[in-house]
Amino acid sequence: QAVQLTPRRWLNLQEYQSKKLMSDHGVRVQRFFVADTAKEALEAAKKLNAKEFVLKAQILAGGRGKGVFSSGLKGGVHLTKDPQVVGQLAKQMIGYNLATKQTPKEGVKVNKVMVAEALDISRETYLAILMDRSCNGPVIVGSPQGGVDIEEVAASNPELIFKEQVDIMEGVKDSQAQRMAGNLGFLGPLKNQAADQIKKLYNLFLKIDATQVEVNPFGETPEGQ
Template sequence: MAASIVSQTVARGLRGASAKHLFLDKFKCARVSSRRWLNLQEYQSKKLMQESGVTVQRFYVADNAPDALQAAKRLGAKEIVLKAQILAGGRGKGVFDSGLKGGVHLTKDPSAVGELANRMLGYSLTTKQTPKEGVKVKTVMVAEALDITRETYFAILMDRACNGPVMVGSPQGGMDIEEVADKTPELIFKEVIDIFEGVRDDQALRMAANLGFKGPLERQAADQIKRLYDLFLKVDATQVEVNPLGETPEGQVVCFDAKINFDDNAEFRQKAVFALDDMSESDPTETEAAKWDLKYIGLDGNIACFVNGAGLAMATCDIIDLHGGKPANFLDLGGGVKEKQVYEAFKLLTADPKIANNSAANSWRLVTMPQC
């Protein structure tokens, strides 16, 4: 049975809150999800890559229209891409409350960048992954727009089956990798990394060849792969995903977009990275829930859900929706829950005005699973 709209919404929230799970049956790979759910803006991830010698587009960041205009002029590029910086996907098809459509714009006229930035900065951008009211844009990235002749997919992630990091790649980039794995699993390639040796030259070259890079580009891609692994180790990442890892007409291998997830247990030695965390875009309730290791996602209804287990929580939301009710939240207590966590969870739910103002005295749905 197809997933309901409610469970799809919850699933999107969970993917945004933690490392997106990728399960490739052929290789039995699973991503490790982070606990604190640190998310970085696109430009922050690109700065980290730059510091590790990874090739990215030239870019600047601006928080006002005049600075965005000056950045466009400094780039001196044939074409410029202006991107609103928010922690949500679907920016290209989003809508601003200023009336501007799209959070990603291409232009060959530098003067247009200032005008576009003026209609982005300070306004809320609504996408399929944001709350209904959208997210206020505080910064924009002004970047050099490069042509891409070919797109590939590359990631380094933690694999429980191998007890360490693995490289996963595909010559089919620029699309949903789960879809590629499902329809053409033969186009998914994996290299297990020995944590003591790191990425060997032969592994990097083999992965580059499997991604379809030829001639001088093969060695260039292999070099980028090794640099990405250096970044993976340097920042204590659980995932570095580049989609696409592209090839330009000028013969350059460029990381056009990246997602980095971090091991929260390493926060004590990654203070500079975790200091980049922008909590202003986070739902205050979700932020408070995370402090107690609770997975919470706010929804639009008025029936509270208090559940032990993510699958059961989504099923509960679906059942409520199926019978005409509207769940107010997804809340997974997780395994090994403590008394204090239960107490804090109830505090979060009772503080929600959608629930507190509900006239129905029995507007609660409480589902628990026994601890074994």
């Protein structure tokens, strides 16, 4: 009887690691810093000098926004305009366990937080690139409905899920990137920008040998970025 070995990979990246990779590959992300202490978080907020900050606990689990810390703090994602509040909140996050719907009951210890500039997003779309066994290659999946659970969109509005199969030998064609950008609802110059970002995300996907790259939301700003 033949023995077949199937390699499996369990490497998941935290949000700040993904953002760094994207930035390194020319994908636009908001400015951010990572902090190990409340003092570092405060200093990061001062350096960013943004109108508003978003502070996020860094753990490998979804549902952070509605999670609860062992310190008593509710929510693993917070918005504030005050750098001092960033430091105060970080003090209640770092070193404590955060329990979400995807963690064990006792939660997962938070060792780092991400301090980022909060961007105004006028429109949220969804974009992912993944290896699809059914077609033996990469597939780009997109939806004009982003910022929400994509499984819910697929169940309630399947017509709003768009797919592009990519020939791994050829890569993403300009026509495919443009078509996906159009399906996501980007118009005019924004459509070209979105298509360019889609191609850069695909290059990142190939370069790091990923099985899935997901951006939710793949957003549009009021300034047309």
